[in-house]
Amino acid sequence: MSTSQFDFDLFVVGGGSGGVRAARMAAQRGARVALAEVAALGGTCVNVGCIPKKLYSYAAHYAEAFEEAAGFGWKVAKPMFDWELLKANRAREIGRLNAVYLQLLVGAGVEMMTGWASLVDGHTVKVEGKSYTARHILIATGGTPNVPAVGGHEHAVTSDQMFDLKPFPKRLLVVGGGYIACEFASIFNGLGAEVTLVQRGGRLLTSFDQDVSRFLELEMRKAGVDVRLNASVASIGKTAHGLDVTLAQGGLVQADTVLYAVGRTANTSGLGLEAVGVKTTEKGAIVVDGHFQTSVPSVFALGDVSTRLQLTPVALGEAMALVDHLFGPKAGQTARAMDYDFVPTAVFTHPNIGTVGYTEAAAREKFGDIAVFRSEFKALKHTLSGSQERTLMKLLVDTASDRVVGLHMVGADAGEVVQGFAVAMKAGATKQVFDNTIGIHPTMAEEFVTMREPVPPGE
Numbered sequence: 001m002s003t004s005q006f007d008f009d010l011f012v013v014g015g016g017s018g019g020v021r022a023a024r025m026a027a028q029r030g031a032r033v034a035l036a037e038v039a040a041l042g043g044t045c046v047n048v049g050c051i052p053k054k055l056y057s058y059a060a061h062y063a064e065a066f067e068e069a070a071g072f073g074w075k076v077a078k079p080m081f082d083w084e085l086l087k088a089n090r091a092r093e094i095g096r097l098n099a100v101y102l103q104l105l106v107g108a109g110v111e112m113m114t115g116w117a118s119l120v121d122g123h124t125v126k127v128e129g130k131s132y133t134a135r136h137i138l139i140a141t142g143g144t145p146n147v148p149a150v151g152g153h154e155h156a157v158t159s160d161q162m163f164d165l166k167p168f169p170k171r172l173l174v175v176g177g178g179y180i181a182c183e184f185a186s187i188f189n190g191l192g193a194e195v196t197l198v199q200r201g202g203r204l205l206t207s208f209d210q211d212v213s214r215f216l217e218l219e220m221r222k223a224g225v226d227v228r229l230n231a232s233v234a235s236i237g238k239t240a241h242g243l244d245v246t247l248a249q250g251g252l253v254q255a256d257t258v259l260y261a262v263g264r265t266a267n268t269s270g271l272g273l274e275a276v277g278v279k280t281t282e283k284g285a286i287v288v289d290g291h292f293q294t295s296v297p298s299v300f301a302l303g304d305v306s307t308r309l310q311l312t313p314v315a316l317g318e319a320m321a322l323v324d325h326l327f328g329p330k331a332g333q334t335a336r337a338m339d340y341d342f343v344p345t346a347v348f349t350h351p352n353i354g355t356v357g358y359t360e361a362a363a364r365e366k367f368g369d370i371a372v373f374r375s376e377f378k379a380l381k382h383t384l385s386g387s388q389e390r391t392l393m394k395l396l397v398d399t400a401s402d403r404v405v406g407l408h409m410v411g412a413d414a415g416e417v418v419q420g421f422a423v424a425m426k427a428g429a430t431k432q433v434f435d436n437t438i439g440i441h442p443t444m445a446e447e448f449v450t451m452r453e454p455v456p457p458g459e
Contacts, residue, residue, distance in 0.1 A: 008032045010326065011125050011134035013117045013271065016043020018303035018315030019140030020101055025323040027108040029330075034134070035110050036117035036127045041101040042094075043142050044304070045312040048160045051097065052090050053183060056163070057348045059086050060190025064350070068385035081192060083168040090163060118272040122298040126272075136298055136326055139271065139278075139286060140315070143264035143304035152236030155243055156258040159184065169193055169257035173245050175233055177204040179347040181261035182216065186350040189225050196226040196253050198233060205347070209359040209408045211374065215392045216410055219351055222388060233258075266305045281307060290337075292322050300326075311345060314338075344422035346415030351389055354418030356425055357406040360396055367398040367405065371431070373451040379412060380442050393447045395431070397454075402430040407448065417445045 008031075012023045015037030027033040040047050059081075066079045105112060115128035125132050145158035157165070159180050170193060174185045177199030189195040197204075197220070203213045204220075204227070221227050234248040236258055245253045266285040273280060279287045279295035286294055286301035288308070293300055302308070302322060303315035317338050324335040344356035357363075363370045373395040382389055389412075396406030407421050424433070439446025 006123065006133045006135045008034045008111070008132060008134040010034075010136045010138060011117075011132060012036070012138045012140060013119075013125065014043070014138075014140035014142060014267075014303075014305070015039075015041045015101070016140060016142045016303060016315070017045050017312045018319045019043070019138065020105060021316050021319035022138055022140065022302070022323055023110045024104055024108045025320060026327055027105075027110045029323065029327045031327050033108075033110045034113060034132060035105060036113040036115060036125070038114070038116045040094075041098050041105075046097050046101070047094055048163060050312055052094060052163050053187070054348055055090050055093070056086070056187050056191075057183070057350075060187045060350065063190050063192065064387065068381075068387055071384040071386045083191070087164055116270070118270060119276045119278070119299070120272065121276055122296045134298075136300060138322070139268075139273075139294075139299065139301040139305055140303050140319075141267040141271065141305045143266050143310065145260065146263045146265055147260045148262065150233055150235055152238070152243075153260070155236045155238050156260045159259070159261055162259060165257060169255070171242065171255045171257075172196070173198065173243075173253050173255035173258045174261060175259065176261035176263075177201055177206065177229075178261060178263065179205065179349075181259070182220070182349045183347060184259055184261060185225050186220060186223070186348075189220075189223060190350055194226075195224070196228065196255070198228050198231045198247065198253075200230070200232040202229055204229075205353075207359075208347075208353070208355060209394065209406070210361065211392065211394055212353060212355065212408050212410055215376075215390075216347075216349060216351075216353060219389060219410065220349065223350060264304065264310065268305060291325050292318060309340060309343060311343065314340075314343060342422060342426050344418055346418065348415070351391070351411050352414040354409045354414030354416075355407070356418055356422040357404070358396060359406060359408075360394075363396045363398070363406050367400065369399045370405070371397040371399050371454040373397070373431075373453070374455050375447050375451055377447075379444055381412075391444055391447075393444070393451070395434070395448065395451060397431045402432055404429055404431055404434060409444075409448075411444055417448075420445075421448060 010026045010033045012019045012035040023033050023035040113127050117127045120126050147153050172188045172193045172195045174181050174197045185195050185197045204217050205213045232248045234246045237244045242256045268284045285307045288301050288306045292302045302318040304310045321336045321338040329335045347353035375393045379391050391411030394408040398405050434449050437449045439449045
């Protein structure tokens with residue numbers, strides 16, 4: 001079948017960050033593109049992920065700001081938090097973003113379809129009973145939260161429901177120790193809930209640098225979160241006064257809401273992948289090669305549904321690389337390729353985390369001899385605010401090349417600080433370059449270019 005015999009050049013299944021970007025970029029190259037989505041445009045990030053979560057994080061920070069204002073001479077009456085107003089304002093903004101996504105897609109010439117899509121074969125997609133053929137099919141259906149089958153799990157919620165809880169939970173139990181669990185624990189603690197976090201492992205954020213994990217744990221405890229490590233839920237029981245959560249190690253926690261944030265599973269069920277022959281892992285993620293091609297040559301996958309990194313900016317980068325691969329780069333440009341080295345990320349806990357590059361353990365395994373630079377201090381703001389919050393900054397340097405291979409921060413606006421340093425690290429900046437860079441004073445960021453003495457081995 002020739003290209004002209006297909007209904008579309010590209011059929012995208014899923015309207016999240018990666019799917020929308022791929023559809024729009026391909027259409028702008030002149031490709032005939034369709035996109036099918038059964039839910040709101042924008043996927044997890046826009047609707048129940050990073051965007052609303054960051055908005056709620058801002059809301060939670062205002063509680064700290066009201067308290068800290070007194071140290072700077074402001075006399076503020078006791079503030080009152082309106083949960084219903086925050087929810088309404090968030091919903092209005094998310095609705096605006098949904099409309100923007102639709103406008104961008106339609107403006108680029110993408111044919112939009114509303115409904116559940118599934119594969120019939122390597123070149124055919126069925127949506128609401130009607131079949132369409134495509135030269136290329138892209139699966140970008142994202143992921144969904146896991147809830148283990150413990151007794152009473154039907155009484156728990158996932159991150160998808162956290163933005164519209166009714167009423168506001170005075171007592172929140174968070175199960176999990178990853179970034180979603182830690183973020184929601186920080187946010188609801190800041191908004192005034194009594195928060196308990198239960199993590200089955202011995203530390204939070206196990207994929208992050210160990211110093212970062214331990215430091216965040218201390219700061220969260222200091223802020224009032226009851227962090228319980230090496231603990232797990234045995235059962236959840238509904239009572240007249242809320243939920244009774246029995247821990248496997250003994251003990252009972254009473255809560256109004258139980259949030260499970262223990263990982264996500266790729267959204268591959270019901271897509272017809274097995275019948276078509278698209279290979280998936282035991283956990284359901286789609287296996288792809290360096291060009292996001294699946295085991296079926298005409299079918300591609302990217303973003304959270306694949307076996308790569310589960311980050312929104314990664315999905316966007318993958319989408320642009322895929323469009324270049326399938327339809328060629330823009331005139332005068334070279335084809336983009338996705339590079340997973342030195343991908344920066346942030347965790348919007350209180351305080352924030354920003355990180356790029358290797359953890360200390362991974363750096364020692366990769367490079368052998370490394371130098372560690374670490375600084376912990378109270379930020380200038382808190383010399384008057386009364387807050388006991390502290391900041392952690394850490395650099396990891398490959399001694400053989402002097403290249404900075406890891407940079408980690410726990411502190412206010414860590415994501416904003418680390419983004420700029422990620423550019424330098426991607427370019428291969430050495431510790432000497434850092435040392436030769438003049439700092440902006442007084443800022444926390446300048447600490448990264450003024451750390452001179454490495455931590456003695458063993459400390």
